[in-house]
Amino acid sequence: MCRELKVHRSGYYAWKTEPLSARAIEDVKLLIEIKQSYEDSQGIYGSPRVHRDLREAGFKCGEKRVARLMRQAKLKSVRGYRRQRYKSGKPAIASPNHLQQQFEVSRPDEVWVTDITQIRTYEGWLYVAVVIDLYSRAVVG
DSSP states (O other): OHHTOOOOOHHHHHHOOOOOHHHHHHHHHHHHHHHHHHHHTOOOOOOHHHHHHHHTTTTTHHHHHHHHHHHHHHHHOOOOOOOOOOOOOOOSSSSOOTTTOOOOOOOOSOOOOEEOOOOEEETTTEEEEEETTTTOOBBBE
């Protein structure tokens, strides 16, 4: 049989006495720890976080090895859902329109208008609100 399969007899008998290699046995032990970490996170953790948990527990392994074992065991992280950003429907009216698109004013301090905008910065959102007098077009506040 060894001659037909082109395998050395010593290799066949070595495989017969110990069918799993040391690496495969270590993978089985590591997979148990991976499944434990995965279940502790309720299926949320992917391979980078599971790898970090294993490193903190004292196991020496690489992130790609953890990813390979998770892929073979069909363990995938649960991804979050994306919320809908914009809702279609009636537009929101903050306050009634008293000017009715008539922006010509005869006296100062009779009509003020305002606007607010948001600007994204590295530290978060920055809000800018401006109040303008329609007669002089000067910023009041």
